[in-house]
C-alpha cells in the first residue's frame with residue numbers, strides 16, 4: 613500500500629510541516645539545518661557535462677543551496693536558479709556570494725524564465741515532488757524547453773513507499789518522458805551522497821520536435 617507521508621529516518625527531528633508540496637515543508641528543514649539531500653559541493657557528472665558543452669542558458673528548478681549555479685556563473689554561463697522556499701533561496705544567496713542575483717523565489721510550475729533554456733538541470737527536484745505531480749513536471753519541462761533543448765541531471769531510480777525522496781521505477785520514468793524527450797545519455801554516478809547512493813543515474817533527455825506541451 614502506498615503512503616505519501618515523508619520518510620523520517622532514525623534520529624531525524626520531528627517536523628510540523630508534512631506536505632512537500634508546500635514551501636513551508638522545505639523552509640522548516642532549511643531553518644533547522646536538516647538537509648540530507650545537500651551535497652555541499654558540485655557533483656562530478658555535472659562538471660563533466662559542463663566541460664563537454666558550450667555555454668547555454670540554464671534553468672535550475674528546486675535549486676536548494678544552488679552550488680551548481682555558482683559553478684556555472686563563475687564560468688560565465690547564463691543561469692537562473694529558482695526555489696519556492698524562501699529559506700532555500702536565502703541559503704543559496706549566501707553560498708552564491710557575488711552571484712547571488714542568479715537565484716530567486718519562484719514556483720517551477722508557474723515560473724517564466726527570462727530566457728529560453730538550452731538546459732534544465734535536474735537534481736533532487738523530481739524526487740522532491742509527490743508522484744501525483746509527475747505528469748505536471750514532464751509537461752512543464754516540455755513546455756519550457758525548445759526542440760533540441762536538454763533536460764539533464766540526476767534521477768533517483770527505484771520506487772520508494774514513502775518520500776521525499778520519491779524514487780521512480782526506471783520503466784515509469786522512461787514512459788513519462790518518452791513522448792516529449794529522447795534519451796541521449798545514461799551513465800552511472802560514483803559520487804552520490806548517502807541518501808541517493810547506488811540509485812542515481814545521470815540522464816540526458818533531448819526535447820523532441822513533434823509536440824510542444
Ligand SMILES: C[S@@+](CC[C@H](N)C(=O)[O-])C[C@H]1O[C@@H](n2cnc3c(N)ncnc32)[C@H](O)[C@@H]1O
Pocket residue numbers: 632633635638639649650651673674675676677678694695696697700718719720721735736737740
Ligand atoms: C530535495 S531539495 C533539493 C535541492 C537541490 N536541488 C539539491 O540538489 O540540493 C528539493 C528542493 O525543491 C524545492 N521545491 C519543491 N517544489 C518546488 C516547486 N514547485 N518550485 C520550486 N521549488 C520547489 C524545495 O523547496 C527544495 O529546496
